[in-house]
Amino acid sequence: MEFEGTFTIEEVSPEEVWLSLSDPYMIKQSLPGCQFLTEVEDPDDVDFEELREAEPDEDPPLLPEADPDEVAARGFDEGSHYAALLELKVGAVKPSFRTVVTIDEWDHPVGSASGEGDASGSSFEMDSGMELSETDEGVAIAWHAEADVFGRIAQMGQRVINPVADRVVSRFFSNIEDQLTEVAEEDESSGLRDRIKGMF
Amino acid sequence: MAEHDITLTVNGNEQELTVESRTLLVHALRDELGYTGPNVGCESSMCGACTVHVDGKAVKSCTMLAVQADGTDVTTVEGLDQDGEFHPIQEAFQEEHGLQCGYCTPGMMMTAVDFLDDHDDPGREEIREALEGNLCRCTGYQNIVNAVETASNKMGGSGAAAGGDD
Amino acid sequence: MSIETEDPSEIDPAEILGSAIERREDPALITGDAEYTDDIQIPRMTHMAVKRSQHAHARIEDVDTSEAEAMDGVVDVFTAEDIDVPGSLPVGWLLETLEQVDHPILAGEKVRYQGDGVAIVVAEDRYTAQDALDAIDVEYERLDAVTDPSDALNGGPEIHDDAADNVAFEWEIGNADETEEAFEEAAHTVDLEVENQLLIPNAMEPRAAVADYNPSDNQIDLAMTTQNPHVHRLLMAGVIDHPENKLSIRAPDVGGGFGSKIHHYADEALTAWAAKQVERPVKWVATRSETYQTDALGRGHETHGQVAMDEDGNITGLKVDTKANLGAYLSTFAPSIPTYLYGTLLSGQYEIPAIHCEVTGAFTNVPPVDAYRGAGRPEASYIVERLVKHAAEHMDMDPAEFRRQNFVPGDAFPYETPVAMVYDSGDYEKTLDRALEMLDYEEFRERQEAAREEGRYLGVGFSAYIEACGIAPSELVGQLGAQAGLWESSLVRFQPSGTVTAYLGTSGHGQGHDTTYSQILASELGLDIEDIDIVEGDTDEIPQGMGTYGSRSAAVGGSALVQSARKVVEKAKKIAAHQLEASEDDIEFEDGEFRVAGAPDRSMHIQDVAGAAYLAHDMPDDVEPGLEASSFYDPENFVFPFGMHAAIVEVDPDTGEIDFETYVAVDDVGNQINPKIVEGQIHGGVAQGVGQALYEGAEYDENGQLLTGSMQDYTVPKAMHVPEMETDSTVTESPHNPLGVKGVGEAGTIAAPQAIVNAVVDALEPFGVENIEMPLKEERVWRAIHENGGDA
Ligand code: FES
């Protein structure tokens, strides 16, 4: 199955978007159903129960409250691996996907990641990527994903899966947008923006 | 899993039973109460083999939870004949060979009875449409449509069923 | 034109054979009294559910059942490691080149289709069993999958270590050299590539089994959805290593089969095995999505067919090359379907001097493919009739007349084809003429012409089909690779009071056997139908049997019944002669009465003879007490029903929508025991053929994931999808059996698809459309029209 689209966020700079999309905490908070997103050493040996228990009650602040340097420091690196627990509602079932993601490429303005998720009776494999570009209105995020789904979910067919995928993607970007728009509305937003810009 | 005490009046007999929240009406009827007339063909409201009447209306009993049916009057195929006399729909299915393996038949007849209650003298196309939610893999439907036509005639086209439901 | 039924109690035994009586099985089926497998409840019964692979092709790295085992209400969980019996499903038909591969009842190392079983749960109730499946954790290493036979054969991922290039077998029939010659000398040749898509059988009752094990006498009682309990018992005894005489298999009421309940699947064997492990009754019932994932599929051919003709349009040669999808493993009778049940029917109704057919069977990552109503014969009839339509068009000849010209003439029977069949009897022009009359053919062609001028597209399609059924002479099928004889057995037993019970080895599941067999017996013995009881589908009661499939019950089972009935009459005659103090040669038997010739008042009814036989106070010398007889009837040959189906459709070129105007079916199934049952079989068969032509098809994505996994995504035809059918018949008796019957169970399914596709292609001729692949969904039809520019 292939999906692609472009999402535009107005009145922001590409650097802000990039920094936000590089922040595992931002992703975790924006991605519907994401219970945690934690960097792991060995992608073949992940104990999801342990990670879930180790998950702190509260996340550190995101931009704009967060210090951009701190956000940059915790941002994605090429070759790093993350474990995530994704709870999705698909039709009548609500599988929890134990997911492992590898950041294949992370170089402003292009990023790509691949991953696999496993739930009882269902699983998926995915390659995805994005590229940012500046437009007259703001920043365009051109994204694409290729997914293979297996098992019970696959059986429900595209009739069920496509709307779910659409819903997840659009919620994800609109959550990011909401968060970033707050950045833009902050009083010192231009100061922050400059600081971020200076980091690139 | 939470359990509930419910009451169902099945074919005129009041029955009390305890079911889980998720128990489907069809499973309550079949497994708990022993009314195995309604059959399970899909559990997903596509085949109609499980059709019964709930308060006189045809319902696919796999789409309803047993707790939702608490306090209702349920008629299964077992309740169609009266005092040893077949309901006209049963007579008609037998006369027209409206069945082969019989698996779809209880649901088919329950849908047809509900339909004939509100439709005098329906046309063949109309009957085919009324049976949209009931699949039969054996008969090719032609003799089922014949049976529903015949039953309609037997019922005098007035919807006044000789015995049966309600 | 529907046949009126009669009340059996009002019919004289002398008239009962051939009358359209009401069915004896119906009272139970219309009141809810019927007992299907899932209706069975046994005290202490547990429920089994199967953990199935989500991948079509993967290595199993680990199966963790600990969480499931710890759940409340879970009795036990088993994986491949626990299977302590041979546990490999057998193949019942071997071919010389066949690669036999292991088919374990639970996959341990590798899964090969989505739905392959990995573990089973036994739990206190069905909901808990399902919940526990979710708690089983299976780790897979996913492998590339392949679902299409040509892709599998051309460098597809290797599915079995032993089957290089995924070749299951290579097979041929006919004469290659002569066929080559015919093509070299041909004045005209045409060819077509067609696909015969994979179908999901969709019996309305899902497969199910209930096993009860008694450890003190090592007895397993298994009730299951089966078309052939004795065959299942024989095979399962080996699979679970249990003595055959301690395994009883019973078919309760069975809600349709269409072939899908012939095969020996893993689940039923697991149910029996699990009952033995947990020492409690075990019930397993497939959910609909499990039937979509695991019922053996039908069809699955990719075929290239070529026809050679002389300058007058006489067919001189036929060449067929087929890649057959066998799925992930060899199902019970899989190897026979795309070979002997296919290649041998490629002569159709035609006199074709030279035929050659090659078939390559391919392993793929879809569920095993086996017999589905028609089994091989629909595929044969489809390619032949599509080619004939194409050839007639090429020759610019009327398709009906092109067929007539090439038919095997009525005086040529028995007719030996170049593909190893000897047709018993036939009169093909008769069914063609009757169909043309019902269609009002000439008038139709005028209407078609006129409609085209108005921009409306009507088309007529013919299907002159033949099938071989009444499977089959044991010695012959043995030579061809069957691992079983295909006789049928019966036992006819009088009780002392004059009632009769007949036991048959066939196993009906909707065909109305109680009725037809009673009619045969009433007629043979001169009894009222009320005095007759028929027992089928129980290895405990019926001595032996081969089951119901391949349209064999009337021709083979019915003949076995006649044979036993006649033995009973013969014995009764001896007793009657003795009682009437006459010579046996002077006794005549008519309408149940033994009479002394010339002395009509000296007579004795067969029911009184039965009483005398059990009383045994006064028996002739050398005659044992009792009145019963059994027989094994082995057919002499296949029987060959035939007929002409034709459809008139209208196609809307703007939407691709197809509307039926008429569907006519003229079938010759030999003598008819109950014409109403025959009509019903034709109706049902045609509806399945309509399904294949227009709606049905199992679709998989490139990973072997089933995309049509529910009744929402796979269209089983609904009432308004099936046209009103006009049926009629001619009767050409089969000389090969005492009843002169041929068989009707599969005729409609074999005949219908090509009648419809030919009609649509005929309608779209102005657009230059020569072929459309089934199912003819609107979008596909629309595309075919517009591929050529969309101009008429
Ligand atoms: S079982 Fe209820 S609709 Fe199929």
Ligand code: FES
């Ligand atoms: S009679 Fe068998 S499904 Fe309708």
